[in-house]
Amino acid sequence: MHVAVYLPLLFPLPAALLARPVGERLPPRPATWLLTVGALVLAAAGTAALGMLAVTGLIRIPLLARLSHHHWSVLAAQHHDPASLSTALLAGTLAAAVTLLAGRMLWLRARTLAEAASEAACLPGNDQLVVLDDPAAEAYAIPGRPGRIVISTGMLDALDPIEHQVLLAHERAHLSQRHHLFVACAQLAAAANPLLRPLAHAVGYTVERWADETAGAAVGDRARVARAIGKAAIASRRTADQPGRRLPAAVLGFLGRLRPAPLPGPVPRRVTALLAPVPRRPAWPALVLGALALAAAACALEAGLDLDALLDLVKRAATGHGAH
Template identity: 55%
Template sequence: MHVAVYLPLIVPILAAGSARRLAMWLPPRLASWLLTCAATVLAATSALALAALTAVPIGRMPAVARWGRWSTHLPDHDGPISLLVGLAAAGALCAGVCAAGWTLVRRTRAVRAAARFARTMPGTELVVVLDDPNPEAYAIPGSPGRIVVTTGMLAALDESERRALLAHERAHLTGRHHLFVAAADLAAAANPLLRPLAAGVRYTTERWADESAATGIGDRRVVARAIGKAALRTRHAPGGPALALAVTGRDPLRGGPVPRRVAALLAPGPEVRRTRGLAAAAVGVVGFAAASCLHAIYDLNILLEHARLSH
């Protein structure tokens, strides 16, 4: 437990450093799944590691030992974790839980706001055209979801580009990309070290929608041109609810997401060998963190059982 309990706290640092490369080099659908699952698992394992760090030194306190009916001597011998470390871990754990809880509350409110906004849209069709000169286009997830596009955006694009734009927004709804973004944001709230992974998920879901649109209309250059034009004409965030997913993105990675997305559409796909290697390496690192966390919890359970027998 001495080393294993700290490993789940170190792995998120490594994951954060590689998140941008994974988002850029892996196919977007695979990258979205991988980054979202990695963020979720690493947030859970780091929380469990903090809980284990909290349990050992606090368990040596006489009042806690009497409540748990175990001896304070054995944890002193086999668990060299200071009370200061335990209190710091407890503070970090409480802060992460509170931040994740508040994020969940805000996300729930955003879902309800999106549902209300969708109900106020005219008609019952999937696509809603608003008479507004400001160029906007975004998807509102829900049951059913809606795609909102303004007359200003339609006027800025030709017919093929309009089809590409609508295919992009439709891909957001059919792929349920808002769930990937929500899960990654929740993990990043619980562990701020995972924020690069959440930013990566926002980028890869946009790339996922780009590729889906390119497959749907059969012309990658048209999709690239539509994204570029939409980005040039959209000067502010989407006018819909906070949960809206726009073709220009909301919280992109550093360095300008739209030029990279356009370049990716005009470039050949990633090599299969590199894709498999990167995915395997990422899964291995996350699995290592999970195994280390389980090992630490197992050792903690044995430690407490011995302490009970020595009571």
């Protein structure tokens, strides 16, 4: 545990720097999977490392040794434990905080998805598509059973008939590919480790790119998708921001935003990506991010084996079969 237990706490730093390059240099579908799984693995490995460090502090407490059914030697623990007591206490505090934050995020996301499903069920009609008589240019998908696609008349007026097909294909991709779950998992990882927030932001971008490419394949013209996104963004900027408008936080929209917003940001990046060839080969940032996630998992496993050996040693020391 001397080194292995600390490395999972450091790996999120370079991973955060790789998040945006991975999202832009890898095709969106594998990029979304890699960023989401990588974030979850890095968060789990870091949380496990904090927990293991906390355990090394707990086994030094004489009262716990006496109360436990599994007796161990406190002296042996103090002698063989590689981490200082102050480090163990700090790790325990951080582990408790991380658990609370992750639990809170899990509860909020579950409640948000439940609210979205309820909202989808309450929309008028039985079809997947719902058209609202609203001058605001909006289009978004609401996950549920079944999921619903909501498009305003303002958005329909801003686009031509071919671009309507683009819009529908984009929103259907969000529902059929369960993009809201990727976003939720990445946000959960970021709650457990704030250093992973860039990966969560990147997942929010790549799911939109994934839906863009799906729409491009459906209409057979990626440039048409880029023009539709640009026109929708301009229409959204011209729309008056209506006070009191509220949408479920789980929805995913055609512009990647739920409210009219300034044009600079993810939208121009998506348009640029659609006007360029789709990346075909894994880029080095993706390989490095994957290697970091695998290394974090391996280090956490190694630290777990070392902790198991330490616990076995202090138990044997308590029965006189090991050194005190």
